[in-house]
Amino acid sequence: MRKLLLASCFGVAALFTAGYAAANDELAKLSADPNQWVMPAANFANTRYSELKQINTENVHKIAPAWTFSTGVLRGHEGAPLVIGDVMYLHAPFPNTVFALDLNNDGKILWKYEPKQDPNVIPVMCCDTVNRGLSYADGKIFLHQADTTLVALDAKTGAVVWSVKDGDPSKGETGTDAPYVFKDKVFIGVSGGEFGVRGWLSAYNIKDGKLAWRGYSEGPDSDTLIDPEKTTALGKPVGKDSSTSTWQGDQWKIGGGDTWGWYSFDPELNLIYYGSGNPSTWNPKQRPGDNKWSMTIWARDADTGKAKWVYQMTPHDEWDYDGVNEMILTDQKIDGQDRKLLTHFDRNGFGYTLDRATGELLVAQKFDPKVNWATGINMDKASPDYGKPIRVKAMSTEANGEDVNSKGICPAALGSKDEQPAAYSPQTELFYVPTNHVCMDYEPFKVSYSAGQPYVGATLSMYPPSGDSNMGNFIAWDGKTGKIVWSDPEQFSVWSGALATAGGVVFYGTLEGYLKAVDAKTGKELYKFKTPSGIIGNVMTYEHGGRQYVAILSGVGGWAGIGLAAGLNKPTDGLGAVGGYAALSNYTALGGTLTVFALPSD
Amino acid sequence: MTISKPILGLGFALAFAAPVVALADMPGDPTAVKQDDQGLWHDKDGDPTYKIEADGTVDWYTFSGFRRYNAACIVCHGPDGAGSSYAPALANSLKTMSYAEFFGIVVSGRKDLLNGNDLVMPAFADNKNAMCYLNDIYVYLRARSTGAVGRGRPDKHAPKPQAFATAEDKCMGPD
Numbered sequence: 001m002r003k004l005l006l007a008s009c010f011g012v013a014a015l016f017t018a019g020y021a022a023a024n025d026e027l028a029k030l031s032a033d034p035n036q037w038v039m040p041a042a043n044f045a046n047t048r049y050s051e052l053k054q055i056n057t058e059n060v061h062k063i064a065p066a067w068t069f070s071t072g073v074l075r076g077h078e079g080a081p082l083v084i085g086d087v088m089y090l091h092a093p094f095p096n097t098v099f100a101l102d103l104n105n106d107g108k109i110l111w112k113y114e115p116k117q118d119p120n121v122i123p124v125m126c127c128d129t130v131n132r133g134l135s136y137a138d139g140k141i142f143l144h145q146a147d148t149t150l151v152a153l154d155a156k157t158g159a160v161v162w163s164v165k166d167g168d169p170s171k172g173e174t175g176t177d178a179p180y181v182f183k184d185k186v187f188i189g190v191s192g193g194e195f196g197v198r199g200w201l202s203a204y205n206i207k208d209g210k211l212a213w214r215g216y217s218e219g220p221d222s223d224t225l226i227d228p229e230k231t232t233a234l235g236k237p238v239g240k241d242s243s244t245s246t247w248q249g250d251q252w253k254i255g256g257g258d259t260w261g262w263y264s265f266d267p268e269l270n271l272i273y274y275g276s277g278n279p280s281t282w283n284p285k286q287r288p289g290d291n292k293w294s295m296t297i298w299a300r301d302a303d304t305g306k307a308k309w310v311y312q313m314t315p316h317d318e319w320d321y322d323g324v325n326e327m328i329l330t331d332q333k334i335d336g337q338d339r340k341l342l343t344h345f346d347r348n349g350f351g352y353t354l355d356r357a358t359g360e361l362l363v364a365q366k367f368d369p370k371v372n373w374a375t376g377i378n379m380d381k382a383s384p385d386y387g388k389p390i391r392v393k394a395m396s397t398e399a400n401g402e403d404v405n406s407k408g409i410c411p412a413a414l415g416s417k418d419e420q421p422a423a424y425s426p427q428t429e430l431f432y433v434p435t436n437h438v439c440m441d442y443e444p445f446k447v448s449y450s451a452g453q454p455y456v457g458a459t460l461s462m463y464p465p466s467g468d469s470n471m472g473n474f475i476a477w478d479g480k481t482g483k484i485v486w487s488d489p490e491q492f493s494v495w496s497g498a499l500a501t502a503g504g505v506v507f508y509g510t511l512e513g514y515l516k517a518v519d520a521k522t523g524k525e526l527y528k529f530k531t532p533s534g535i536i537g538n539v540m541t542y543e544h545g546g547r548q549y550v551a552i553l554s555g556v557g558g559w560a561g562i563g564l565a566a567g568l569n570k571p572t573d574g575l576g577a578v579g580g581y582a583a584l585s586n587y588t589a590l591g592g593t594l595t596v597f598a599l600p601s602d
Numbered sequence: 603m604t605i606s607k608p609i610l611g612l613g614f615a616l617a618f619a620a621p622v623v624a625l626a627d628m629p630g631d632p633t634a635v636k637q638d639d640q641g642l643w644h645d646k647d648g649d650p651t652y653k654i655e656a657d658g659t660v661d662w663y664t665f666s667g668f669r670r671y672n673a674a675c676i677v678c679h680g681p682d683g684a685g686s687s688y689a690p691a692l693a694n695s696l697k698t699m700s701y702a703e704f705f706g707i708v709v710s711g712r713k714d715l716l717n718g719n720d721l722v723m724p725a726f727a728d729n730k731n732a733m734c735y736l737n738d739i740y741v742y743l744r745a746r747s748t749g750a751v752g753r754g755r756p757d758k759h760a761p762k763p764q765a766f767a768t769a770e771d772k773c774m775g776p777d
Contacts, residue, residue: 075719076688094720120722123722124724405755448731457731459670461681557687557688
């Protein structure tokens with residue numbers, strides 16, 4: 001019915017937008033084929049769920065490495081490869097090499113793209129030179145390079161079809177997020193919240209690499225692409241200058257709100273969903289105001305970029321709780337009614353469920369019981385503070401003051417969950433969430449801004465919550481009620497992306513390097529294997545030649561490599577204590593390998 | 603003052619045997635012997651150093667260095683100088699690095715380009731958040747490198763000298 005409408009009402013337009021229809025339909029079709037993995041999060045809804053079930057709860061204990069591949073790079077390996085047809089496309093951290101591997105030939109390299117980038121981009125990447133992966137559309141592979149170049153490569157040959165520079169590393173602007181293809185455009189964000197970079201979402205035409213629109217996280221309405229009457233927050237129009245009115249002077253120009261996470265898309269509503277990161281600087285005293293629209297869930301029109309609705313989760317952030325984590329789209333029943341939902345596990349420790357059409361807030365609960373910077377989220381629609389966190393004064397780094405060490409704040413700056421993405425299984429209607437279980441002492445102080453230099457303004461030290469020795473949990477979460485269903489403790493933060501499958505198995509990786517498989521219903525561990533290095537990548541799966549494969553990148557690093565690679569110290573240890581924590585460095589060293597598992601072929 | 607024979611002999615041997623540069627790269631005896639008018643302690647060679655009292659109270663600069671290091675340097679070099687997966691543990695590096703060499707690297711940056719495993723440190727010369735506190739950061743890391751200060755925030759510290767506050771405001775500039 002929809003296709004008919006398109007043809008009859010938009011016949012002429014369709015001639016000019018044939019490219020759009022083709023790319024959108026092609027990708028939608030491809031992402032429905034469980035044998036392939038054609039986009040970073042498996043599908044537009046970002047569920048990281050596969051219909052493949054050759055591997056199931058009964059036989060997963062028999063899987064073993066089937067083949068492996070080294071990227072040649074020893075930095076933090078985030079993201080996952082794509083599989084399109086018989087070819088696997090694999091990316092690497094800086095220098096961001098792209099490999100096309102022949103699945104018919106044990107991963108023989110069909111082509112390799114090695115960008116030449118100025119190494120001076122490296123020191124302006126706050127948290128290792130990671131890259132979160134590739135996208136595909138219309139015969140092209142898209143790579144978002146560290147130096148902010150977006151390049152389209154011919155999927156068959158690796159030749160550059162077009163290339164465009166999105167930002168300026170000399171100002172601290174860098175590229176780490178994967179590009180996303182929705183309709184006729186490829187979307188990228190920008191990194192640099194620790195360098196005062198004002199965040200944006202750029203939309204480029206697939207065909208020719210021209211910039212179609214760019215929506216900023218802060219600034220006048222013409223920059224943020226907000227309509228004062230039509231853009232709503234929790235059902236109410238946001239009004240004129242909703243961003244700039246919440247900053248002092250020109251501070252919004254170096255305001256942060258960067259966009260380096262995962263993006264999802266609802267083709268029926270024509271909306272793109274993503275989150276914006278922390279406001280700059282980490283010292284809240286230097287930026288009075290709510291700092292909109294940092295820490296915000298955005299719903300933007302895919303064609304024009306206009307914001308349909310926004311919701312700021314952590315106004316006037318005092319803890320670096322970036323809002324960039326994935327927005328998982330599901331259709332579930334709440335109070336007996338079918339709802340179109342968006343579920344988001346924020347750095348701030350709250351799991352939010354919203355109506356993705358209207359931005360109505362339905363559920364907001366802690367997904368780590370130890371979260372203590374807020375007691376909850378105000379759910380009283382009549383209250384002027386509706387939707388705002390109920391902050392605990394003692395955990396306010398600003399209330400405690402500059403040069404005062406605020407102690408025991410949970411979660412730590414790296415959040416109850418960082419970028420590592422969760423998965424959703426329609427079989428169990430549960431989310432599978434890799435979490436951090438870490439608290440911090442945080443002390444803000446005055447800093448000065450200079451372009452291309454870190455603009456942080458706080459000291460922090462991190463440790464597990466008092467009474468616990470585990471620094472991570474892998475949990476199952478019910479997004480309809482906001483409850484933890486089961487929780488598997490892990491010694492270190494779980495920093496990998498999860499994968500849920502129709503075989504009833506959920507996969508994730510640990511910072512020591514284990515790939516683990518657990519029962520989706522109970523969390524019982526069914527299999528584990530120690531890969532060559534700690535895992536911060538995302539598990540994916542595909543089928544080839546009648547066999548199901550599960551693949552994971554190992555290569556420790558990223559922000560996990562900072563906070564945890566050297567071990568953490570307990571506040572209860574005396575000065576100069578020897579021992580302290582079992583350091584991650586006792587378990588793993590650098591690496592850069594893809595390990596691909598399968599059931600034995602007999 | 604008479605120079606005793608063994609020392610004379612040593613001096614003679616060193617002058618001919620060892621290049622002066624190599625000697626200058628090693629930090630000397632870290633014992634604090636003199637405090638300047640900004641409250642910073644110096645060792646006998648005149649280089650900044652730490653002073654820890656018997657009860658563990660650290661001097662102001664060591665404490666300040668803990669904070670400033672864990673804000674400006676932690677993103678690459680890890681907490682408390684313990685290193686990360688992509689930058690060395692400075693608590694270790696300072697065992698064999700002099701004040702002059704440390705200063706030079708922070709000011710100018712450093713590149714080790716290893717064909718895909720490049721390590722690049724930026725120049726901090728224009729970054730007040732580092733340069734205004736460079737002595738503090740050095741003193742803190744020096745204390746970490748000798749084991750005088752362990753992981754974590756020092757429990758007790760001497761108060762901030764007034765002269766330090768004045769110099770800090772001057773260096774950092776207006777808000």
